[in-house]
Amino acid sequence: MSHLTLDPLPYHARSPHKSFTEPSRNPTLPAHRPSRHSGQAVALPGQTHPRPNPTGLERFNAAPADYAERALLTCCASYRWARRVAAHRPYPDLDALLAAADEAAYDLTPGDLSEALARESLPLLPDHAYSAAHTALSAAHAAYEARFGHAFVICLDDTPPEEALDHVLAAIRSRLANDPEEERVLTAEELRGVARGRLKRLVRESFLPTRATGRP
Secondary structure, rough: OOOOOOOOOOHHHOOOOOOOOOOOOOOOOOOOOOOOOOOOOOHHHHOOOOOOOOOOHHHHOOOOHHHHHHOOOOOOOOOOHHHHHHHHOOOHHHHHHHHHHHHHHHHHOOHHHHHHHOOOOOOOOOOOOHHHHHHHHHHHHHHHHHHHHOOOOOOOOOOOHHHHHHHHHHHOOOHHOOOOHHHHHHHHHHHHHHHHHHHHHHHHHOOOOOOOOOOO
């Protein structure tokens, strides 16, 4: 039996549809891959950081004038003093605010001082003090008011609470010996110190002006 042998087609005669390309064994690499050691920072999506809450001084600086003045009157009840301190805002720091408050206090007229003293009262003292001491203090303060016509004013910021009662009682008895003019000068200086302490606490702790009530 004879076998028919077919000659293979020449290469140029093969059908183009029969061609086959073997796929690459390796996956295609990206055109560029950043080096881990390039030293360049990788750009991250934009991040927003919330603005910190304003400080008490910033709130004080930004408050409407009438609210700032009303808050200042709780420190020193002289309208002229309060308006002057409020008018010089904004203050860069607490020291600048206190310096302005001191300057305004030094310039109080006798009428301004009387206005401020009319709103002052005896400092609050610890409740644990024994009743006899409070009775002695009340009697001494009544004698002081009868002599000078206004409440006794003293700055207790540097006095330990447990020593406040004895300190106030001793100071009243000592100052009862002053003449009215001398006591007026001393009272103005004590009022300036009291106002400074109140102003520090106002700005650092509690200055939250509220439009609904107009109170700090």
